[in-house]
Amino acid sequence: MSEPNDLKARLMAQLEATIEQLIAQQPPSDKITLSDMERLVKQAGSEIEAQVLQALIEAHEATQDTERPLCPKCQQPMHNKGKQRRKVVTEAGEIEVKRSYYYCEQCHVGFFPPG
Numbered sequence: 001m002s003e004p005n006d007l008k009a010r011l012m013a014q015l016e017a018t019i020e021q022l023i024a025q026q027p028p029s030d031k032i033t034l035s036d037m038e039r040l041v042k043q044a045g046s047e048i049e050a051q052v053l054q055a056l057i058e059a060h061e062a063t064q065d066t067e068r069p070l071c072p073k074c075q076q077p078m079h080n081k082g083k084q085r086r087k088v089v090t091e092a093g094e095i096e097v098k099r100s101y102y103y104c105e106q107c108h109v110g111f112f113p114p115g
């Protein structure tokens with residue numbers, strides 16, 4: 001279970017790392033141009049978007065673990081096969097999230113629950 005404070009701490013740590021990276025990538029201050037600044041800020045911005053989205057998805061996922069979805073074919077509770085990495089395409093680009101994967105031994109169907 002992920003507490004909101006854990007989420008905040010995690011986000012703060014990720015944002016700090018991204019901001020440190022942005023500062024480290026800046027050209028020397030006598031050489032930097034406005035377009036350099038724009039490029040750095042845009043790059044950091046989309047990294048931050050993806051990080052925040054990923055953290056929110058995983059925090060949401062952590063609250064869903066108690067519910068076992070029913071198999072769409074036989075309506076029996078499916079088995080949780082543990083967390084699997086899944087690529088998700090978002091407006092912030094492609095991100096990788098850990099999601100619970102469920103599988104029905106009877107029907108040999110598996111899926112990632114929506115949401």
Ligand SMILES: [Zn+2]
Pocket residue numbers: 071072073074075076104105106107108
């Ligand atoms: Zn089934």
